[in-house]
Amino acid sequence: MGSYFDSTKIRSAFRYLLYPLKFFKIDIDNLTLIVAISLAFIPILSDEVNMIKLSLKSKGFEFKFSNLITKPHIYLITFLNSLFDRLDELEKSLMTKAY
Numbered sequence: 001m002g003s004y005f006d007s008t009k010i011r012s013a014f015r016y017l018l019y020p021l022k023f024f025k026i027d028i029d030n031l032t033l034i035v036a037i038s039l040a041f042i043p044i045l046s047d048e049v050n051m052i053k054l055s056l057k058s059k060g061f062e063f064k065f066s067n068l069i070t071k072p073h074i075y076l077i078t079f080l081n082s083l084f085d086r087l088d089e090l091e092k093s094l095m096t097k098a099y
Contacts, residue, residue: 011036037090048082 014032021028052075053063061067061074068075 010039041086044086045083048079048086052078052082 011032014035015028018026018028018031021031055078056074057063
């Protein structure tokens, strides 16, 4: 997760940008943590989509937009399965770090 970006710089930048929300009694520390984690997931999800496309292509399935609309379950089941596996890993990591 740390190889894609520097999370401390992003968190401090978002903390600076979201500081006015502190006047409305919004906990900006938790909000910046949520934003940093969700930004970290964008390249991971992109890699997962590329892996799904390559695996389906190796099985002889053509990746077309019309197939995505007519047969979404082929993509969604695989994508959601890998997504929930990654989220489970992240949850265990955050629990270990006492977040």
